[in-house]
Amino acid sequence: MSKKTLTLMSKDKQLFNIEEHLAVQSVTIRNMVKEDGASSVIPLPRVDSETLALVIEYLNRQQAPEEDEDYVKKFVDERGEIPTLLELAQAALDLDIKKLMDAACMKVADLIKDFTLEEVREALRIENDRTPEEEKAIRDEFQWAF
C-alpha cells in the first residue's frame, strides 16, 4: 500500500509534506481528510513555519505507545522558551493535538508559576486593567501568597 502524503501550508506560505497516517493524529486534519479527501494543500493561517516545522517533527515521531508520554515531555522541555511554547500550544490547539497542547501548557505553567505579576503579564501578553487601589485589596486578601 502506498503511503499517501498531505501538504500543509504555514502562515508565511511555506509548504510541508507529511504522510497522511501521521498527519491524522491531528483531529482537525483527520476531519478534513474524512470530509473531502484533502487532496489539495491544507492551509494553516495561524501557524508560522518555524512552529509548523516543530509540529511536523512531533507528528513524525516513531515512538512506542508506552514511551510516548516521556517523549512529549522531553519534546517540549527541549523547547523551553515561553514564546515558542505558546506558539506550539496554539498550533496544537488549532490542529487539535491534545497531548502536545497539554504538554506545552503544562510546561508554560511550570515556567511561570513563580513569576511576578509583571512577568506573568508579559509572558502571556496580558494588559493590566487595574488601579493600584484595586490591586491592594485583592493582594491583602491572601497576603501570604505574595
Added chain:
Amino acid sequence: MGYESEMDCRTCVDKYHESLALLDVGHSDSSEEAMNALMNAVGGWSPSVIIPRRVVYDVGKKMDGVRQQYDFGSKLPDELIVQILSMLPAKSLLRCRLVCKSWLNLINSTEFKLMHLHNFNQLNPRCFVRRLLVVAEECYDVHLDDEAFTFDDSTQIELPLLLVSTCVLGLSDVAMALFASLMMITLSKACDHPWNPSIRRKLTIPLPMVWYDKMSDDYKVVSLAYDECSSTTRPQVVLYYSFSPILILKYSCNLNHLLLLLSQVKVYTVKTGIWRKVVIFNGSVHWIAWDPTPGVSYHSIGSHYSIMTFDITTELFGEIQLPEFSADGLLMVSYLENLWLSFVLPV
C-alpha cells in the same frame, strides 16, 4: 521532619480512613508501594495513609461556558490561558488573580475551580497523611504520590484552631473556599470549620449541620429532626457531607443515639440485584441510619437499618428499606475514639 522518635502512632487502619480518602488528588494505582515507601521514609511508625482516588469531572463541557464568558485581553486564545492557569499551584493562582480583571473572575468561578482541581491534582497527585502523636495530638501532612513519597512542603497543614476537641472529619475534593486541593472539616464544640489548607483559609459555621451544594456553589445548613416521643427515634444528626462519596457519621454522646453517616453507602437496586457504592446520586445524599433499640447494640443482627436520603434540591428526606442482613453479612464497624464511626455494608 523529625518524625522518628516522637511518634508512637497508633495504627488506625480502618474503613474510616479509607473513607477519608477523598482527597481526590488524582489516583494511585500503587497504594501499597506508596505505603511501603512512606514506612521506609519515616521509620517504622504506622501512619494511616489516605490514598487518593481519581475523581473525574465533566470538565470539558463546563469549560465551554467559561471560554465564551471571559475575554482575557490577550492575543492568545482563551482556551490556552484557561488551560495554563488550571495547571498552576494554588499559591500562584492567588497571585494571578491580580493580573487582570478577567483573570480574577475566571479564577473565582466554580467551573474553573473544578477544572483546576482536576488538572492540577492529576498532574500532581498527592496523598494526605494523618498521624497520631504520643501526646494524643494529630498531625497532618501532604506527600507527593511519587516513589519516594516526597513531603510536599508547599501545602502546609496546620490545624487552623488550637482546640482540644478539634478533629478532622473529612476531606472534600471540591473547593469550598477557593481552589481546592484539600479540604478539611474540623469540629469543635460549637462550630464547624471547613478549611482549605491550599489557600490557608477557614470558615466558621455554627452547628448543627452544613454542607456544600455544588449547584449553588454554596453551603447548605440542615438539621435532622429529632423526635423524642416516637418509638422509631431518629438520632439527632450532624451530617457532614463533603461532596464526594464520603459521609462520616457522628455518634451523639448526649443523646446516646447513633447517627450514621456513611463512608461508602452501597445502595441495593432490586431490579438488577446489584449493590452500588454510591452515596450521592439522583441529587440526594444517602446514608445509613440505625434505629437504636434498647438492649440491641448497633452492629447486632436484630438492629434495624435503613438508608436515609436527603434530596439536596427539594430538601426532603426519604428512607430506603434495606434487605435483611444474613448472619455472615454483618456490617463492618470501625471505631475511632468512641466518637467516630463508619460503616461499610457487605458486598
